Amino acid sequence: MYHSQLTDAIFYNSLLALDRLIAEQIKHSRCLFCHGNLHQSHYPRKPRGVPEGTHSDYPIRFSYCCATDGCRKRFTPPSMRFLSRKVYSSVIIFLVFLLKSKTDELKVEELNLLLGTSLSVETVRRWRNFWVKQVSQSHTWKRAAFSHGMAQTLPASLLDQFQLAVNTSLKLALKWLLPLTAGVHLFDVPFRLVTTG
Numbered sequence: 622m623y624h625s626q627l628t629d630a631i632f633y634n635s636l637l638a639l640d641r642l643i644a645e646q647i648k649h650s651r652c653l654f655c656h657g658n659l660h661q662s663h664y665p666r667k668p669r670g671v672p673e674g675t676h677s678d679y680p681i682r683f684s685y686c687c688a689t690d691g692c693r694k695r696f697t698p699p700s701m702r703f704l705s706r707k708v709y710s711s712v713i714i715f716l717v718f719l720l721k722s723k724t725d726e727l728k729v730e731e732l733n734l735l736l737g738t739s740l741s742v743e744t745v746r747r748w749r750n751f752w753v754k755q756v757s758q759s760h761t762w763k764r765a766a767f768s769h770g771m772a773q774t775l776p777a778s779l780l781d782q783f784q785l786a787v788n789t790s791l792k793l794a795l796k797w798l799l800p801l802t803a804g805v806h807l808f809d810v811p812f813r814l815v816t817t818g
């Protein structure tokens with residue numbers, strides 16, 4: 622289970638499409654510091670573990686810079702694909718913890734075999750720390766007022782909130798997580814993606 626989501630280029634491409642919508646929303650806002658216009662300033666990333674067949678734009682991190690001289694603050698929008706600076710895809714950082722393999726070593730082995738990656742156990746442990754310690758300390762988490770026990774079993778407990786088909790639940794969970802994926806000036810700030818998808 623979850624192997625199909627991890628290797629489904631169409632699913633990954635749907636995340637890219639949502640990121641374009643998110644970027645549009647940020648593009649039409651103004652600098653939080655000086656109220657200046659924002660200019661496009663996208664940059665390439667090298668996401669790991671992304672399946673073949675994903676769109677050639679998948680590695681592009683949409684981003685904007687304030688156009689005002691002397692300000693030039695960068696606003697990197699929330700993302701369905703990238704969890705802040707982590708190099709692996711958000712899908713992997715989420716689903717590795719839901720694989721059936723019992724130990725971290727076996728999860729890593731299963732994932733590396735499936736995706737041809739060279740993920741290490743240490744990285745997975747850092748990700749667990751991100752889920753259990755950082756997510757649960759965020760304003761985004763506190764605003765949601767989930768039960769206390771849920772933090773210990775993140776990210777599975779977040780996915781369980783939605784009780785829908787895996788693709789749909791995962792997308793809703795990633796949408797929920799959006800405020801924790803942005804660049805520094807928008808990090809942990811409420812964000813609502815306006816879309817019907």
Ligand SMILES: [Zn+2]
Nearest residue numbers: 652655687692
């Ligand atoms: Zn500015």
